[in-house]
Amino acid sequence: IxxxxxxxxxxxxxxxxxxxxxxxxxxxxxxxxxxxxxxxxxxxxxxxxGLVPGTMDNPTSIGLISAVSFLMGAIPVIAPFFFVYSVSKALLIAAIVLIVLLFIMGVWKTRFTKVHWLRSGIETLAFGGLSCGIGFSLGRIIAALVH
Known part of the structure; x- marks a missing residue:
């Protein structure tokens, strides 16, 4: 404004x-x-x-929504590690699932942002992929330091 x-x-x-x-x-x-x-x-x-005053006043509801959202995003990505014996294959499957889900989430987000669906999908994929890459790299560094 x-x-x-x-x-x-x-x-x-x-x-x-x-x-x-x-x-x-x-x-x-x-x-x-x-x-x-x-x-x-x-x-x-x-x-x-699309924010309406008073719709997010209950901390319990906000916490439950956050927990369910986290589980919905995490379960498909970690599921391969429970069903595939090879860790490297499970990691590859998890990465593919993550890429697909991040892109879909970016496309879905356009319902609220009014940004072109392809741009939003790629943008969400890029930022999500970058944050996952950083997290994965930090995990490897910490594992190397601990061992």
């Missing part, structure tokens, strides 16, 4: 177009929203990002 007001007001215009507003009403609505920075910010948080 502060750095790129034209771009942000155009995003509001796009949101109201999706709501079915015609040009005359569209301009009035955009003007009303953008004339009050607090209202503008609240509107952008709710409509563009």
């Amino acid at each position: 502060e750095e790129m007001p034209q771009k942000e007001s155009e995003e509001i215009r796009d949101i109201f177009r999706e709501f079915g507003f015609q040009e005359d009403d569209l301009e009035v609505a955009v003007e009303r929203i953008t004339s009050n920075k607090n209202l503008w910010l609240k509107f952008m948080i709710q409509e563009e990002i």
Whole structure:
């Protein structure tokens, strides 16, 4: 809002177009929203990002959502180590599963971010792969130091 007001007001215009507003009403609505920075910010948080005040107030719910999300992401990646005897084959399968899941998660994320699906998939894959690579490398370094 502060750095790129034209771009942000155009995003509001796009949101109201999706709501079915015609040009005359569209301009009035955009003007009303953008004339009050607090209202503008609240509107952008709710409509563009999709955060609704009060939806994340319960710490228990947040903890359960985090735990289930972690398990849903971790189980497919560690499962090969339980079913494949060879550690190197299990690692290869886990890496392939991870690559596929990271890309799918990036594509799924576009429902909320409105970024092109391919860019989002590759971006999520790159950042997730980088963090996994760093974690794997640190694990190998620590294992070498301990032994």
